[in-house]
Amino acid sequence: MVQINLDVDVNAVSSGGDFPLLKDGEYSATIVNTETRVSAKGDTYLVIQFDLGGPNIWMNFNLWHATSPKAVEIAKEQLNSLGAALGMQRIGDSEDLIAKRLTVKVETESGNGDWPAKNKIVGYKSLAAAQSSQPVSQPVQNSPQVTTQTEVVAPAVPTAAVWNT
Numbered sequence: 756m757v758q759i760n761l762d763v764d765v766n767a768v769s770s771g772g773d774f775p776l777l778k779d780g781e782y783s784a785t786i787v788n789t790e791t792r793v794s795a796k797g798d799t800y801l802v803i804q805f806d807l808g809g810p811n812i813w814m815n816f817n818l819w820h821a822t823s824p825k826a827v828e829i830a831k832e833q834l835n836s837l838g839a840a841l842g843m844q845r846i847g848d849s850e851d852l853i854a855k856r857l858t859v860k861v862e863t864e865s866g867n868g869d870w871p872a873k874n875k876i877v878g879y880k881s882l883a884a885a886q887s888s889q890p891v892s893q894p895v896q897n898s899p900q901v902t903t904q905t906e907v908v909a910p911a912v913p914t915a916a917v918w919n920t
Contacts, residue, residue: 774810777861777874782807783882784859789849797821800830801849803837805859805876812861814876840879858882 788804792815801816816834820826838846840857860878 776863776872777807777810777812779862781858781860784812784857786852786855786857787811789852791849801834803849803852807859807861812859812874812876837879840881840884842881856882858884 784805784807786803787806788802790802791799792802793799798817798821799819801818803814803816805812805814814833816830817823817826818830818834820830834846837852837857838844841852841855843851846852858880859876860880861874862877864873864875866872
């Protein structure tokens with residue numbers, strides 16, 4: 756344990772400021788965390804954190820929305836696309852996703868009312884498919900290399916890259 760001994764001054768807390776938006780495009784990503792959270796309305800959802808080699812994006816998957824079957828359907832479609840890009844046949848536990856690498860397509864969602872503009876992931880594909888489809892002048896932006904002893908090797912790459920959206 757670490758002893759801190761800090762008197763907290765709530766009047767001296769900074770707002771943290773806005774994070775700069777990423778440019779729309781393709782980024783190599785590593786899944787670094789998954790967790791479930793509960794919304795203000797009481798719905799449980801899955802949050803997946805993607806490390807893009809410095810900046811991070813968190814995506815919410817409303818897999819257990821109590822009042823919106825459409826939200827659940829969309830979340831399952833998005834998670835299916837993620838699993839397909841990772842070459843997985845089944846996602847048994849969110850921990851199965853940790854340290855998996857892939858390419859994500861990032862776009863900027865416009866602000867709405869009190870909500871500022873934000874980045875979101877709109878597509879997934881395997882790293883190999885992304886690298887084979889990239890023109891020489893625009894390489895996929897790299898993320899840190901992570902390996903685990905349990906990492907599954909991706910299946911053979913199709914001849915044409917297809918975005919899983």
